[in-house]
Amino acid sequence: MTDKELIWVGSARTDLSALPDDARRQLGFDLREVQRGRAPRDWKPMPTIGAGVVEIRVREADGAFRLFYVAKISEAIYVLHAFQKKTQKTAALDLELARSRYAAVRRQRQEK
Numbered sequence: 001m002t003d004k005e006l007i008w009v010g011s012a013r014t015d016l017s018a019l020p021d022d023a024r025r026q027l028g029f030d031l032r033e034v035q036r037g038r039a040p041r042d043w044k045p046m047p048t049i050g051a052g053v054v055e056i057r058v059r060e061a062d063g064a065f066r067l068f069y070v071a072k073i074s075e076a077i078y079v080l081h082a083f084q085k086k087t088q089k090t091a092a093l094d095l096e097l098a099r100s101r102y103a104a105v106r107r108q109r110q111e112k
Contacts (some may be wrong), residue, residue, distance in 0.1 A: 005076040009101040016067065023084040026058045027082065033041035034071055049095060050102040053080065057074040066090070068098045070105070078105050 029038035052072035
């Protein structure tokens with residue numbers, strides 16, 4: 001079985017690259033597991049963003065880091081957003097950014 005393609009939406013790839021090395025490695029490892037059809041180590045569904053959206057969670061000495069993706073689409077895994085979580089509750093701006101990127105993915109797929 002071949003790995004499922006990753007499609008980076010908006011600045012998600014650049015945002016992931018800007019995170020500390022260890023957090024980036026752990027998020028990358030978990031994303032690779034998803035590509036191979038397996039579940040990430042620490043995750044939760046994010047229906048408030050959209051159906052099928054999943055949050056990968058990593059906790060480091062530097063803080064908490066998150067990556068939102070959707071894998072339910074057959075052709076690829078869409079990486080919506082990667083960021084450092086600053087408070088207990090995920091910031092409204094991070095949620096809204098992921099929502100708008102997911103909406104853009106859905107619109108683009110309907111146009112094809």
